[in-house]
Amino acid sequence: xxxxxxxxxxxxxxxxxxxxxxxxxxxxxxxxxxxxxxxxxxxxxxxxxxxxxxxxxxxxxxxxxxxxxxxxxxxxxxxxxxxxxxxxxxxxxxxxxxxxxxxxxxxxxxxxxxxxxxxxxxxxxxxxxxxxxxxxxxxxxxxxxxxxxxxxxxxxxxxxxxxxxxxxxxxxxxxxxxxxxxxxxxxxxxxxxxxxxxxxxxxxxxxxxxxxxxxxxxxxxxxxxxxxxxxxxxxxxxxxxxxxx
Amino acid sequence: xxxxxxxxxxxxxxxxxxxxxxxxxxxxxxxxxxxxxxxxxxxxxxxxxxxxxxxxxxxxxxxxxxxxxxxxxxxxxxxxxxxxxxxxxxxxxxxxxxxxxxxxxxxxxxxxxxxxxxxxxxxxxxxxxxxxxxxxxxxxxxxxxxxxxxxxxxxxxxxxxxxxxxxxxxxxxxxxxxxxxxxxxxxxxxxxxxxxxx
Numbered sequence: 001x002x003x004x005x006x007x008x009x010x011x012x013x014x015x016x017x018x019x020x021x022x023x024x025x026x027x028x029x030x031x032x033x034x035x036x037x038x039x040x041x042x043x044x045x046x047x048x049x050x051x052x053x054x055x056x057x058x059x060x061x062x063x064x065x066x067x068x069x070x071x072x073x074x075x076x077x078x079x080x081x082x083x084x085x086x087x088x089x090x091x092x093x094x095x096x097x098x099x100x101x102x103x104x105x106x107x108x109x110x111x112x113x114x115x116x117x118x119x120x121x122x123x124x125x126x127x128x129x130x131x132x133x134x135x136x137x138x139x140x141x142x143x144x145x146x147x148x149x150x151x152x153x154x155x156x157x158x159x160x161x162x163x164x165x166x167x168x169x170x171x172x173x174x175x176x177x178x179x180x181x182x183x184x185x186x187x188x189x190x191x192x193x194x195x196x197x198x199x200x201x202x203x204x205x206x207x208x209x210x211x212x213x214x215x216x217x218x219x220x221x222x223x224x225x226x227x228x229x230x231x232x233x234x235x236x237x238x239x240x241x242x243x244x245x
Numbered sequence: 246x247x248x249x250x251x252x253x254x255x256x257x258x259x260x261x262x263x264x265x266x267x268x269x270x271x272x273x274x275x276x277x278x279x280x281x282x283x284x285x286x287x288x289x290x291x292x293x294x295x296x297x298x299x300x301x302x303x304x305x306x307x308x309x310x311x312x313x314x315x316x317x318x319x320x321x322x323x324x325x326x327x328x329x330x331x332x333x334x335x336x337x338x339x340x341x342x343x344x345x346x347x348x349x350x351x352x353x354x355x356x357x358x359x360x361x362x363x364x365x366x367x368x369x370x371x372x373x374x375x376x377x378x379x380x381x382x383x384x385x386x387x388x389x390x391x392x393x394x395x396x397x398x399x400x401x402x403x404x405x406x407x408x409x410x411x412x413x414x415x416x417x418x419x420x421x422x423x424x425x426x427x428x429x430x431x432x433x434x435x436x437x438x439x440x441x442x443x
Contacts, residue, residue, distance in 0.1 A: 043395040210278035
């Protein structure tokens, strides 16, 4: 008759991390302990791949939908309006001082579509204070540009903008990046700006934030690698090319 | 706010906890991105082992991270961030398994096979499939205990913190579930062999 000790009491001792002196003297229990170890090893291999490759993008999309203002929600109805106005005023003041106007992307509310435009070199600075030329008066041309002109990219709040010259990443703009003269992020959207300093091909990639990994330290991220990551993940993105002469 | 004194052990996710504690929108976004990178696969594996359904596991994972993002403000740093996250995942898994049970009861059938779940390696796939079938036959609490301990490799203390029970209770559940699992897997491994002999 086989010894039943192991599955009755011995296993609890194992799970508690306690010694089981009986096991050393019992062949049945040693065999059963080996069977348990095999089972546990097999359990550690249980898995079913990594699931939907676009899951992170779906999480961001859902969060983006939830974040859009719901007027008259939990707090009093004027609270979101007042907060948004106050935030917009502060933001406007800060970015105008730093050279990138948030009027550029307010554009009627939260940015839901991305846009890439080229601004002539002579308009290097947006107007400070007073009235600013209308969008129409700032020519939006097909994506070819001259050296010294600027590319300006508008994107939704939960998107990341990356700008490459040739294969090399030269600028990133997304929510965690502190605001600078070349990157402004707010609840209304993301605006990135880059002076096209050299002739050649520039590429702009607009993708859901959090999908592209930060470039490893000491290593430049490349367009090819980032596009491969987006394609492999099946993540929808936008790629625009700008020929600079 | 994060109470950094509450837990003495080294905090693996201190970087994310700091971002959460700053409580700024950009920081919360960054915290979520890091959290998803770090725990996305583990959460999926846990959810799959609990639900045995790839679509349900995907839903659980998405819902859990969305809920974590919404509730960042409630994370007080008393537990490890991972423990807190798995607490959310566990609740979503229990919801999902309840829905599954109701569905299966209604149609009086066994849980369906998930065609996407079969790994390409035949032997490993066979054992993994049997294990998944046998796990699904355990009581939900026993299954949860085994999955936390041996699929997710969580210590009993951490599993206890997630479920809100005593570590000894989880140990007992695992101790009782393993022989059941072993018998179940053995019988399934032998079944095709018997058929060939017959």
